[in-house]
Amino acid sequence: MATAHAATPGVAGPPGRRPLLTLLRRPTAxxxxxxxxxAAVAVPVVHARWSGAPWPGALTVDLTAPLGEVNDWxxxxxxxxxxxxxxxxxxxxxxxxxVRGVYLLLLALGWAGVTAVAAVMAWRAAGSRLALTAAVSFVVCGLLGMWVPTMQTLALMVVAVLASVALGVLLGLAAGLSDRTFRALRPVLDTMQVLPAFAYLLPVALVFGIGVPGAVLATVVYAAPPMARLTALGLRGADPGVMEAVxxxxxxxxxxxxxARLPLARKELLLGLNQTIMMALSMAVIASVIGAGGLGxxxxxxLSSVDVGAALAAGIPIVLLAVVLDRTTEAAGRRVGAEPTGPAVLRGARGWGLAAVIVAAVVVVGRFTGGRIWPEGAIVAVAGPVNTAKEWMVDHLYTGVPVIGGTADWAAHFTNWILNPLRSGLQGLPWWSVLLIVAALAWTIGTWRTALTAVLALAAIGVLGVWEPSMDTLSQVVAAVAVTLVIGFATAVGAARSERFERLLRPVLDVFQTMPQFVYLIPVVALFGVGRAPAAAAAVVYALPAVIRITTQGLRGVDPAAMECARSLGATRGQQLRQVQLPLARPALLLAVNQGVVLVLAVVIIxxxxxxxxxxxxxxxxxxQGDLATGxxxxAAIVCLGLMLDRVTQPTTRTARKES
Structure with a gap:
């Protein structure tokens, strides 16, 4: 007698096929x-026609001659x-x-007048403590003998920031009021914000030559995207109820x-101004390689002559400018919408009038006492003592230190054991295997569109004929990112667990995040000399603050109910971290990796x-050498490498998180 067997619910097939079906339910698999x-279809064909490790010459396009002709024209x-x-x-x-007009105005105010203006602006924005910090910072610039270079940098920055804000607000208005414009501008702004600063210098140098115009325009293009993005997001995030009422x-x-829209977006506009000022300062310093002048x-x-003392004397004013500008604009943003405090005579127009009177009085007194430029007799020479200390370090700390070895030994070990094998490995791999690895990483983390973009960007590097130098740069980025993530994740776990440690860490991260990229090269040259290892060390220190902050916020943002459930089940702190916090904080961790890669690349390039x-x-x-074609x-290869690295580490939902 035949027996009817009912299909058991949840069983998709014979027992041997269940693991395969389970595996196929996973999108990554x-x-x-x-x-x-x-790959099984394409690799044999590609390998048969274009075998070998380096990029094949048949797939290379020589752009040097056409670009040279454009440069000559x-x-x-x-x-x-x-x-x-x-x-x-x-x-x-x-x-x-x-720029010349602003520079002459700063000189006309005199060192006392400029210091008074900075102190008064800081006082009106954040109070007496920041005013004192601003005044001391400008005095230190004079004491170090860097008053004129500081004014040159400030003049360039004022012009660049005004132009960047105007351009950014116009683009932000267009994107904030039009969905179509917003969709068109968003990928452009995303791409511009991940490109290293060096990528902006060559095009403007080609058109405008070496000098101030090219430096200012490169700074404008580099600093405008955050203003445009935050303006658009501020306008698009206006309260619907208020807009309906209006x-x-x-x-x-x-x-x-x-x-309605602009008043409601004031905080975003001031945040955009803050970011634009900081990026403008960073670029104004880097643009010194195309004739910006000033502190950079x-x-x-x-740095070209490995004169650490002179570099430090110019680097300290850069750091002080960054701290004062960042704190002032940040404080102004926090005060938006807050109730005014202090005596009535210091509020509103009366307060600004009093500030103007104080500045005018200081300027007049300064001009009558001959205080146009910082007096030569009040300059403290620090370059000599710093170079003496550096020579002592070379003699005592670079090498031969018992047990732990010297800093030069550390740099040599890092180069020989990590950087060199990585470079040899990447340059020795078949080019098509590198493309496959990039495609697998980008598609696993993101979508097929991001994977395709990453592969095309990497292939474009080969077509440009700079495959091996690009693999050299990529090896340094990979090594520096690995060190950054190990240190950053470990520090972030400690900060997420300890409020006291996080409070101690916060001011350090604040200062490090305001410092321009260029400044990080000075201490590593003093400690490690020159080479690839010092550049990687500077990249690690530059990227660490962002990685630590993002990871800490992600770990602290884990649902408290999930943590309480894990504790109630008897999970140890290590188990809570591995099985609850890290999986739930995965989007933040991926974003930290993405930002770490982008920041490391920027410093490795410079x-x-x-x-x-x-x-x-x-x-x-x-x-x-004036060979702009090679540059x-x-x-262009730097642009492609930055785009590839961003797409490889770009989470699927990154856009929504970035906008939030």
């Missing part, structure tokens, strides 16, 4: 399987072509006149913008100034 099938026609005579020439002259009163579109030029010249080699060296070489090819 499906992606990797699909990529393996593609620009040089030959700069004084005669209508494009330069009637547009670019006028733009360049306007930039020069603006519309019901019959307000026009212009009235709704001026009376002093650091650049000192690390060419201290001997890191790779793509950054080609850019510096092109600028130094532009390397700059």
């Amino acid at each position: 499906v992606k990797l399987l699909a990529l393996a099938l593609i 620009i040089i030959a026609n700069r004084d005669s072509h209508p494009l330069f005579l009637y547009f670019l020439g006028h733009l360049s002259n306007a930039v020069v006149l603006s 519309s019901s009163l019959g307000a026009t579109g212009r009235q709704r913008l001026l009376t 030029d002093r650091v650049y010249q000192a 690390g060419a100034l201290v001997g890191s080699g790779g793509l950054g060296y080609l850019v510096v070489l092109g600028l130094a 532009l090819v390397a700059g």
Whole structure:
């Protein structure tokens, strides 16, 4: 007699097929399987036609000659072509006149007047403590003999920040009021914000030449994206209830913008101003390699001759400027919408009037006492003692230290045991295998679109003919990111568990996050000398604050109910971390990895100034020898490498988190 067997619910097939079906339910496994099938078909064909480790010459396009012809044409026609005579020439002259005008104004105020202006602005924004900090900071700039370079940097920054804010607000208005414009601008702003600063220098140097106009315009392009993004997000995040109420009163579109959207977006606008100022300062310092002058030029010249004392004397004012500007604009943003405090005479227009009177009095007194420029007799020479200390370190700490070894020994070990094997491995791998690894990483973390973008960006590097220098740079990025993540995650776990440790760590991270990239090269040169290891060390220190902050916030943002449930089940602190916090904080961890990679790449590129080699060296070489074609090819490869690294570490839901 036949027996009818009912299908058991939840059983999808014979027992031997269950593990395979379970595996196929996992999206990551499906992606990797699909990529393996593609590789199984494509790799034999590609290997048979273009075998070998380096990128094949048949797939390389030589752009040096065409770019050289473009460079020659620009040089030959700069004084005669209508494009330069009637547009670019006028733009360049306007930039020069603006910077010179601001510089002459700062000199006319005198050192006492500029110090008073900075102190009064800080006082009005954040109170007497920050005012004292601002005044002391500018006095220190004078004591170090860096008053004139500081004024040059400030003049360039004022012009660049005004132009960046104007451009950013215009783009932000367009994106904030139009969904189509927002969708079109968002990927452009995303890409611009992950590119290293060096990538912006060569194009403007090609068009405007070496000098202040190119430096200012590179700074504007670099600093405008955060203002545009935050303006758009502020306008789009306006309270719908308020907007509905304004519309019901019959307000026009212009009235709704001026009376509702912009006032509601004040905090975002001030945050955008803060970020624009900090990025402008960072770029104004780096742009010294194309003739920006000021403090950055002093650091650049000192690093070129390994003069640590002179570099430190110029680096300290940069750090002080960064701290004062960041704290002032941050405090102004916090005070938006808050109730005014203090005596009535110091509030509103009365307070500003009193501040103007104080500044005017200081300026007049300073001019009558001959205080236009910081007096020579009041300069404290620090370069000599610092260089003496550096020589002592070379003699006693660089090598030969018992048991632990010297700093030069550490740098040599890191280079020989980590950087060299990584570089050899990446340069020795078949080029198609590197593309497959990138595709697997990008597709596993993100989507097929991000994977395709990453692969195309990496392939473009090979087409440009700079595969091996790019692998050199990539090896330094991978090594520095690994060290950054190990230190950053361990520190973040401690900060997430201990309120006291987090409070102690916060001011340190605040200061480190305000310092421009260029400044990090000074201490590593003093400690480790020049080479790839010092550049990697600078990159690690620069990226650590962002990684620690993001990871700490992610771990602390884990659902308290999940943690309480784990504790009630008897989980140890280690088990809570591994099985609850880390899995639930995965989006924050991926974002920390993404930001760490982007920040490390930025410093590894400028690390060419201290001997890191790779793509950054080609850019510096092109600028130094006037071979802009070579520099532009390397700059394009830097853009592609930055885009690839961003996409490889880009979580699927990154856009929503970034906007929030």
